[in-house]
Amino acid sequence: MNKVILLGRLTRDPELRTTPSGVSVTSFSIAVSRRFQKDQTDFINCVAWRQTAEFVSKYFSKGSMISVVGSLQTGRYEKDGQTHYTTDVVVDEVYFTGSRNESNGQGTAQEDSTFNIDEGFMPMPADDDLPF
DSSP, rough: OOOOEEEEEESSSOOEEEOOOOOOTEEEEEEEOSSTTTHHHHHHHEEEEEHHHHHHHHHHTTEEEEEEEEEEEEEEEEEETEEEEEEEEEEEEEEEOSGHHHHHOOGGGGGTOOOOTTEEEEOOGGGGGOOO
């Protein structure tokens, strides 16, 4: 089984491109803190395709918290006579994980009529009002 789940912050703005055949693709990297070594960070390259790519490029920017679910893909290429190896996460799903105050300035998902993040959810009462 090849499944990756990551939570981190985008290190740069996602780059939305279109292939010659018209398919959307975006590349981005996320900074992920290690579980037991909070002072160490890994920088993970990610690639998303089609609607997921368009969603990431529209709603996320540098510094945004993001959760991604996908699979690892390795590759290699030759450059100047040397072989270089790559490892990327091919993203299948993305989730908002930051607060609303971390809006990227391009508008939040709630402001877009095609995607309402609050649809079907009720506001939570204050901690003082919870029965436990």
